[in-house]
Amino acid sequence: MIKVEDIFENLRENSKNGVIEIKNAKENGAKVVGTYCVFTPWEVIAAAGGIPATLCSTNESTIPDAEKVLPRNLCPLIKSSYGFAITDKCPYFSFSDLVIGETTCDGKKKMYEYLGRIKPMHIMQLPQTIEREEDFEMWRREVVCLKERLEKEFGVTITDEKLREQIKIRNEERNALKDFASLSKLTPPAIYGEELQLVFNHAKTGFDKERVIKELKEMTQTVKEAYENGERRVSGDRPRILITGCPMGGAVEKVIKIIEEEGGVVVCYENCSGIKEKQELIDEGKDPIDAIAEKYLKVPCSCTSPNKNRMDLLETLIDEYKADGVIDVILQACHTYNVESFSVKEVVKGNKKIPYMNIETDYSQNDLGQLKTRISAFIEMM
Numbered sequence: 001m002i003k004v005e006d007i008f009e010n011l012r013e014n015s016k017n018g019v020i021e022i023k024n025a026k027e028n029g030a031k032v033v034g035t036y037c038v039f040t041p042w043e044v045i046a047a048a049g050g051i052p053a054t055l056c057s058t059n060e061s062t063i064p065d066a067e068k069v070l071p072r073n074l075c076p077l078i079k080s081s082y083g084f085a086i087t088d089k090c091p092y093f094s095f096s097d098l099v100i101g102e103t104t105c106d107g108k109k110k111m112y113e114y115l116g117r118i119k120p121m122h123i124m125q126l127p128q129t130i131e132r133e134e135d136f137e138m139w140r141r142e143v144v145c146l147k148e149r150l151e152k153e154f155g156v157t158i159t160d161e162k163l164r165e166q167i168k169i170r171n172e173e174r175n176a177l178k179d180f181a182s183l184s185k186l187t188p189p190a191i192y193g194e195e196l197q198l199v200f201n202h203a204k205t206g207f208d209k210e211r212v213i214k215e216l217k218e219m220t221q222t223v224k225e226a227y228e229n230g231e232r233r234v235s236g237d238r239p240r241i242l243i244t245g246c247p248m249g250g251a252v253e254k255v256i257k258i259i260e261e262e263g264g265v266v267v268c269y270e271n272c273s274g275i276k277e278k279q280e281l282i283d284e285g286k287d288p289i290d291a292i293a294e295k296y297l298k299v300p301c302s303c304t305s306p307n308k309n310r311m312d313l314l315e316t317l318i319d320e321y322k323a324d325g326v327i328d329v330i331l332q333a334c335h336t337y338n339v340e341s342f343s344v345k346e347v348v349k350g351n352k353k354i355p356y357m358n359i360e361t362d363y364s365q366n367d368l369g370q371l372k373t374r375i376s377a378f379i380e381m382m
């Protein structure tokens, strides 16, 4: 039987498999649709026969190129995304026949105008608020517009049956990911946070969803069995940290590394690279377009106002994962998450009575020393 360490070692070694998989599919005539945000309804793309692919913004290497067009004091995620696209360093962007963006934060939606000069873009207009009936109607219309655009671009008809099929697959993937993430609910957790992040990344770049679901179930089973047989890989002394805030991919993973080197363990990612989009399933009993619109409108992102769903989700996750402390990771110049951090602090320290720390960082490695000092002091205090 495969050892638990080997599962993660394989994932690290095969992290580039997604590129090969998509290259082969493209050579066989598949259409690729690039996406940036978890508001994008992947089910609609897949029902059109397209392959939805998350586009890269993983490191700072492309930021100097991006800064020839974009201002320096802009969120590094936006600059890195744009830089990867214009320098042709993101293979998923190169393979994309169409790119989908949403009107989330100001920097991102304005950057999409420039991306539209080099790739066909489809922009979904996201309402600023999500609570009124008219917000739902607006967003539902946007889902229909996306469906019509994909039908036109790819010369296909997206039937309700195809949508239902994709809803079922993606719900199953969400459940499989949540089951894997639940291994961190155990005391002590069965896995490290770095490993949890690795599995989320693996699912993101695995395009054959039935295979990904099968792999996720097998991984969960293997780790669970080893745990039940007494294997304890994570010490019970490590303070359990929940990470919230901006997306955690690529260069920002430095924060996870430091937390675990300094004696903590990350048990949950509330961010959109983690559980945020997975928590709510799509209602399989409803009209598929209504159900898709309803689910994605509820993504608790700081770009919508108010964003009470995020505070509710945080309280639920702190309890479920038995977090001892929360680290709020803010990317420099991300105003929405930065402003919202005051409310997050109120929820964490006020309602849940556990320690809270806010970290502002970027894609460089220049602040490693400072991060280490602050995170180490935070963990020691718990």
Ligand code: SF4
Pocket: 036, 037, 038, 039, 104, 105, 246, 247, 272, 299, 301, 302, 303
């Ligand atoms: S934080 Fe909001 S805008 Fe950014 S990727 Fe997530 S859902 Fe999209």
Ligand code: SF4
Pocket: 075, 076, 077, 078, 104, 105, 106, 107, 108, 246, 247, 303, 331, 333, 334, 335, 336, 337
């Ligand atoms: S991290 Fe903030 S500023 Fe950057 S893209 Fe996401 S919402 Fe926009």
